[in-house]
Amino acid sequence: METILEQQRSYHEERERTMDAMVKEILHKKTGHRETINADHRLKNLHDRYIEASIRLKELYEDKDGLRKEEISALSGPHEFQEFYSRLKQIKEFHRKHPNEISVPMSVEFEELANQRENPAEDYTVPVEFTDEEGYGKYLDLHSCYEKYINLKGIEKVDYITYLSIFDHLFDIPRERKNSEYRNYIRALLTYMKDFVSRVKPLLDQAQEMALGHQEFLKQWESGTFPGWPKETGGALTNVGAHLDLSAFSSWEELASLGLDRLKSALMALGLKCGGTLEERAQRLFSTKGQTALDKSLVAKKGNKAKATTQQRQKDIAAIEAQVYRFATIISSTRASTIENVTRRAARAAGERRDESGDESDASAAPDLDSDDDEVPYNPKNLPLGWDGKPIPYWLYKLHGLNISYNCEICGNYTYKGPKAFQRHFAEWRHAHGMRCLGIPNTAHFANVTQIEDALALWEKIKQQKETERFVAENDEEFEDSQGNVVNRKTFEDLKRQGLL
Numbered sequence: 001m002e003t004i005l006e007q008q009r010s011y012h013e014e015r016e017r018t019m020d021a022m023v024k025e026i027l028h029k030k031t032g033h034r035e036t037i038n039a040d041h042r043l044k045n046l047h048d049r050y051i052e053a054s055i056r057l058k059e060l061y062e063d064k065d066g067l068r069k070e071e072i073s074a075l076s077g078p079h080e081f082q083e084f085y086s087r088l089k090q091i092k093e094f095h096r097k098h099p100n101e102i103s104v105p106m107s108v109e110f111e112e113l114a115n116q117r118e119n120p121a122e123d124y125t126v127p128v129e130f131t132d133e134e135g136y137g138k139y140l141d142l143h144s145c146y147e148k149y150i151n152l153k154g155i156e157k158v159d160y161i162t163y164l165s166i167f168d169h170l171f172d173i174p175r176e177r178k179n180s181e182y183r184n185y186i187r188a189l190l191t192y193m194k195d196f197v198s199r200v201k202p203l204l205d206q207a208q209e210m211a212l213g214h215q216e217f218l219k220q221w222e223s224g225t226f227p228g229w230p231k232e233t234g235g236a237l238t239n240v241g242a243h244l245d246l247s248a249f250s251s252w253e254e255l256a257s258l259g260l261d262r263l264k265s266a267l268m269a270l271g272l273k274c275g276g277t278l279e280e281r282a283q284r285l286f287s288t289k290g291q292t293a294l295d296k297s298l299v300a301k302k303g304n305k306a307k308a309t310t311q312q313r314q315k316d317i318a319a320i321e322a323q324v325y326r327f328a329t330i331i332s333s334t335r336a337s338t339i340e341n342v343t344r345r346a347a348r349a350a351g352e353r354r355d356e357s358g359d360e361s362d363a364s365a366a367p368d369l370d371s372d373d374d375e376v377p378y379n380p381k382n383l384p385l386g387w388d389g390k391p392i393p394y395w396l397y398k399l400h401g402l403n404i405s406y407n408c409e410i411c412g413n414y415t416y417k418g419p420k421a422f423q424r425h426f427a428e429w430r431h432a433h434g435m436r437c438l439g440i441p442n443t444a445h446f447a448n449v450t451q452i453e454d455a456l457a458l459w460e461k462i463k464q465q466k467e468t469e470r471f472v473a474e475n476d477e478e479f480e481d482s483q484g485n486v487v488n489r490k491t492f493e494d495l496k497r498q499g500l501l
Helices: 004-027 033-062 067-076 080-097 106-118 143-150 160-166 180-200 206-223 252-256 260-270 278-286 304-330 332-347 350-365 370-374 394-399 419-427 429-438 452-469 489-498
Strands: 405-408 414-417 478-480 486-488
Touching: 004 033, 004 067, 004 106, 033 106, 067 080, 143 160, 143 180, 160 332, 180 206, 180 304, 206 304, 252 278, 260 278, 304 332, 405 419, 414 419, 419 429, 429 452, 478 489, 486 489
Parallel strands: none
Antiparallel strands: 405 414, 478 486
């Protein structure tokens, strides 16, 4: 049996050798993507081993059971020679019973680690597994999450390439659609991203990232600034739904054009009954315009317990969304590479794809030579890459106006290359989200408007114009007197009070 002091010496040796191996692993030059990931996993294993040895060494020094103190007393007492020969006898007895016992020194194990580091081609151990679509961590494989997404009720069906660009735009999904099925989808999405990050970036402290993300989420949730979940009025237990500004509507018929779902959300936000036909909902909501106190017959009967349950369920879903946003930022570069790779593969002809698959199968049988994939094509003018991964011709670059840059302040000063991309971006998610943050509808009135100040000024002008066009009964309602003269309502009532009719 190994003594306490020998165990301490062994843990000290393990810590020093592990630290030395980590330093050499960091200083070793990596030549390819695969080698970089393998080196990070070896470094993660060494780090975990160092932490484990430190914990056990600390427990031995604490000596909660008192065995270390007894052993030191026996070695330093008046009978130290007797203790020494007693232990020597035990060692000889052990080797007599086990003559073929071989003790492998710790240095041999670390020499094997150094050999794996210096000769990666001879190391056939795979520390982590990737699917064929992921390309050993170069790309994402979100096909399973994509299938769950397109099967959600009320979600617009998009192709896989579009999904790669919008899978973290959870704030665009109406909160009425965020049910249990949606919660299962975002949990699956978060699980995949966490697993992918653990395989590609094993040194990243995911627990710390999740803690920071949750703290930031709590601050945004309390202040009502979390994307897709605006803060609602109504006390500690807020109502479900989104409020609607009724000042822009002059009749219940205009409200009816918003649809059943939007009227239901506005009624729920006010705590009113939300059932009935489209006309009934519109009339019920329009009756609250300008009213400070709501009619008790219109108020929905709902207990505080149900409100608290609904609020907690929404908060749980939003907390998962916050983690999705956090991990989507971490894998942003990988997502860009995935979109480019999927787009390039989709543009290839069937014959080229078959030829490539044959080349890849031959390459997979050979040793890892993916360092050639990391070579950057010669591109001194920084031209965009075509479907074949090479820079497009300069004349084509000039023809499409890609040398002209357009800046949009509403999109967060995002720069668009070429007039086509600039015109197309007004209908895309980034510009729509910027307009939503400004509280302005993204309609045709704001086409080609890129400055925040111009958009706000135009929105004020449109609201004033709508205000002047509103029907005012006092001035616009027509009455006819006994002589056939047509006057407005105010004049008619004045004449009637004076008895001139």
